[in-house]
Amino acid sequence: MNALVIGCGRVGSSIARQLAEEGWDVSVVDENEESLARLGDRWPGRFVVGHGMDVEVLREAGIEEAEAVVVATDGDNTNIVIGQVAQKRFDISCVVVRVLDPARADFYAERGLRTVCPTKTAINVLTDAVRACEIPGMPRVEA
Amino acid sequence: MYVLIAGGGKVGANVARTLIRAGHEVTLIEQNAARFARLEEEFEHQVQHGDATELHILERAGIARPPDIVLALTGDDEDNVVISQIAQERYGVPKVIARVNDPRNQAHFDLMGISPTICAVSSVMALVEHEVPEHELIHLLELRKENLEIVEVQIDKNSPSAGKRVESLTMPEGARLISVMRNGRAEIAVGSTELQPGDQVLAILEPGKEDELKRVLLKA
Numbered sequence: 001m002n003a004l005v006i007g008c009g010r011v012g013s014s015i016a017r018q019l020a021e022e023g024w025d026v027s028v029v030d031e032n033e034e035s036l037a038r039l040g041d042r043w044p045g046r047f048v049v050g051h052g053m054d055v056e057v058l059r060e061a062g063i064e065e066a067e068a069v070v071v072a073t074d075g076d077n078t079n080i081v082i083g084q085v086a087q088k089r090f091d092i093s094c095v096v097v098r099v100l101d102p103a104r105a106d107f108y109a110e111r112g113l114r115t116v117c118p119t120k121t122a123i124n125v126l127t128d129a130v131r132a133c134e135i136p137g138m139p140r141v142e143a
Numbered sequence: 144m145y146v147l148i149a150g151g152g153k154v155g156a157n158v159a160r161t162l163i164r165a166g167h168e169v170t171l172i173e174q175n176a177a178r179f180a181r182l183e184e185e186f187e188h189q190v191q192h193g194d195a196t197e198l199h200i201l202e203r204a205g206i207a208r209p210p211d212i213v214l215a216l217t218g219d220d221e222d223n224v225v226i227s228q229i230a231q232e233r234y235g236v237p238k239v240i241a242r243v244n245d246p247r248n249q250a251h252f253d254l255m256g257i258s259p260t261i262c263a264v265s266s267v268m269a270l271v272e273h274e275v276p277e278h279e280l281i282h283l284l285e286l287r288k289e290n291l292e293i294v295e296v297q298i299d300k301n302s303p304s305a306g307k308r309v310e311s312l313t314m315p316e317g318a319r320l321i322s323v324m325r326n327g328r329a330e331i332a333v334g335s336t337e338l339q340p341g342d343q344v345l346a347i348l349e350p351g352k353e354d355e356l357k358r359v360l361l362k363a
Binding site for chain 2: 053054055075076080081084085088089103104107111
């Protein structure tokens, strides 16, 4: 199985390493050559330097053979556009897109893009952590 | 008419000023704080500060009314795509015009059905092609919806098509000759039209067939 990860920051690089460990053939795209270091000393997969908006870069990274695409650059709108290109132009059914803004994440999720919103996750986890403190007399929320 | 403009750079600000002078209601959104401060001196309440790809910023600017037209004119193509999609699909804005900064991104706008678009680089390049004679093939018109384009080529004495009738040319699939201009007079190209050096020929073709067309008409 081939996976393409666009954006090799903390999030993208960790996803790439995780998938590679699980047996995927992983190809990574990032604008910055130095981000290759985040993939460790012996990165077994492909690494292409370029912008994910550039279709030639996506092709070079093997998008035409990819079964799954993860878009995790640091720009919400960049991710949204690249995700749609992967979905609509390259016909990839498993496209996962990181969108930090909850409003945009919801809007594009309604339109059929698989958006993942770390902000929403953080809000839920942090709120739950407050609830879990069990301070005497604090308001209780029924599950 | 109520016009919402995203992006208060040179393009957005000049468009806003022109529309306001023509008596239209305009709201301009600018993300950069320093630029917003400058714009506010001129546009006062007609400019708002914020990221126009955020729904609450767009709503504060009145996108839910909705405006008659939204102009996505930021210097960032991804932002312009997202603004156009949100305006059209979430708020039912009847008309959106988007700016394409990098012509390589044009295909993304087309893929997402964002039309019309305006690309200054493409416009300049079309003029350059028209003005510089050594460019053999001039793009005259792009029919984006139809996925066709109209180009002009000039036949010279070394062209393989010079002296040939149109019906004897092996035209690439998806390309047709439209007309031949000779000595200032244009005629519809038919099978029996014979091409001559100096002819300016109009052709309609699918984008991407330019090289095949050039091979048939211009170089052996």
